Amino acid sequence: MLGTSEQTKRFYSILLIVGIIVVAFNLRPAITSVGPLIGMIRDDIGLSNWSAGLLTSLPLIAFAMMSPVAPRLGNRYTNERAIVIGLAFLLIGVSVRSISLVFLLFSGTLFVGFGIAILNVLLPGIIKDKFPAKVGLMTSIYSTSMGIFAATASGVSIPLASGLDLGWKLALLVWVIPTIAGIIIWFILSRKAQADKQVEERRYVHSNTKQMWRSPIAWQVAIFMGLQSFLFYVTISWLPMILHDKGFSMSTAGWLLSFAQFIGLPASFLVPVIAGRFKSQRWVASAITFCSVVGFSLLLISEAYPLVIISTMFIGFGLSGTFALALAFLGMRARNARDAAELSGMAQALGYVLAAVGPIFIGYLYDITHLWNIPLATIITVAILVFLFGLAAGRDKYVLD
8 A cells, every 4th residue: 555655655755845845935926026016017007006005915815815714625625635726726816917907917816815825824734733843843944945935036026027028927927837836746745645544634623713713822823923924015015115215226126125035034944943942932032023123113214225234134034033933833832733723724814914904004104195204113113013912922822721
């Protein structure tokens, strides 16, 4: 039988790790590639700033809609098949979005969000299930992989669109390549899971669903995730425009957004590993979230190029570390894979409702003020709230205790 072979088991384990990394590659480029191109898309189609902000907010609304459904998909079809479904949604969304029609642009963006939401929610549960003793390490691996491709997508968008004269449509369409690779890998994994009768089926949906929504620590994790996502998606959407208004070219601004994300890669890897060594993560949360407060404050007050670059370094380090810590909380605050998947569904549903407000609200503030001072002051306020909820979510408690 297929599952009795040690060689087959080893191959399956390696393919599972590769599959997790490839899924991580797909979790951000479809969104982060839009930020540097948002001005080009806005001018080509004739969108206002707030409606252009929808291009990064719509996926977050889709996250909120799909997140409670994703654990049930994994329960009904197996996690592997649900991942294939999520990647298929993503493939359709990226393809349709690249057609220069307003309806298809926004409907494709919604499909991108549905696909990524399924992948977002199921990955923490898969890691808690398959690697229960290595949650911190595996979270580090996939959050760092995610960060690499997120940063790459931000940096190459303008060169692809303008440098290679592909235009914004083909510059967005290129990200179907890792999606197709992911579909192939997870199709193989789904066939293996179906054939191997020894593979344990986890039942994620259970009678404690309502209790999760009554858990104070679950709410604190959810709000922490939502507010840090607010900061991340606002940064992805508007940092290039903020830097452009400070005198940088759009190409340079796009690369600085990419630079900020690359700077954050060490934090993305190290924060979950360090956090996993302690029962309480309060000091880790306070240190990493403080970096975001410093970075956005420097961005508000600085005009000189060196200070602006230093501010982007703090922002990149802080946001990457905070995001990785939020992902780690989904496993660390749960006692088992079932609770981790449920917490993930709740935290991402509630969290991304908050995150979806970000790009639209900040774009609206800029539309009515025509200055970045008030939007940046708002962002700093949110960064302080992330600091406070990080202290609460970092306590040594479990969600259903």
